[in-house]
Amino acid sequence: MSIDYAKARENMVEQQVRPWDVLDARVLETIASVPRETFVPEALRALAYADTALPLGHGEAMMKPVLQGRALQALLPQAEESVLEIGTGSGYLTACLATLAREVVSIERHPDLAEAARARITAQGIGNVRIETADALSWDNTQQFDAICVGGAVETLPPRFLEWLKPGGRIFAVQGRSPAMEATLVHREVNGARTESLFETDLPYLAGAAPQPAFAL
Template sequence: MTIDYTLAREMMVEQQVRPWDVLDGRVLETLSTVPREIFVPEIHRALAYADLEIPLGHGDKMMKPVVEGRTLQALKLQADEDVLEIGTGSGYLSACLGSLGREVVSLEIRPEFAAAARARLDARQLGGNVRIEIADALQYETDRRFDAVCVTGAVAAIPARFAQWLRPGGRLFVVRGHSPAMEAVLQVNDVNGPRIESLFETDIPYLVGAAPAPQFVF
């Protein structure tokens, strides 16, 4: 059976993403045009537009389309803004961020994920403004500052270094807390200090090294 991915993409936007209060026109346009199926491992490609997480290997997963939509909407990216993405994963969200912003620097700790994501982006001539670096975000050092930081894996608590990469007025999207009741938040780098806005509840895999310490019960 041949899948009409263009139709599937339209249905994802209209039946999943838009009903979950993703109404930003630029975000909807991006989700309607970036071919999600090419970023999905071939074994799961038929599920590219389903309302579920898709395994990538090593316990990592692509977020549900609705969560990706809410993430992109929360960041309110403008065409002249630069983004730091923490966790390239499949490269799909990198492509979406690249479509919305000026430049994306994406950090990926797994070299095979980084290489596969780069190949997928290049195969469709997407992400010409996306640079993928192999790095551990919890150890990463840079003097550069960004308008937005998008974290695609959960953290038990938000590392201070993440906010240090923001310009004044910059926005940090991150999912924090303990599975299965995690909270997606937007931290804004305001003049008077960081301001945190609660967005929605979710449950996604932790970034490598960012899971809470195991609790031993005696």
């Protein structure tokens, strides 16, 4: 049975994303136009628009559509802005960010995921994305960005992420200890950082950013 992906995409926007308070017109238009099914592994295409995270290999997963929608709305990249994405994964959120922003640099620690995402983004005719194979916690970078999207949870935000942010910029990051994590928008201001709490959620940790296990005596 063939799936009407256009209809599935429309249903995802109207039944999942919009009811979860994603109401920005540019974000909804982007989610309605980027074909999510082309960014998921072939065996999982039938689940491309389901309200669930999808495995990508290496223990990585593609975020649920509602979480991706909330991340896009929180960051709200503008047409003249540069965005850093930490954790390319499937490349789907990368493509959405690229639709909204001037340029996107995305880093992915697994070479095969980075390569597959590059191919998918090229196939969509998106030309304002650069995907680098690197680990965010050791990446040698001097560029600063208007917005940063962190694709995995962190116990606390690594200071180097803030250094990559232009003054006045913002980071979307899920912080805390599972299962009681909080999605946050961290603003870089003149006298430091201000953290805005958005909603509660639970997300797998970014590699190397999980809490140290506590040893009971």
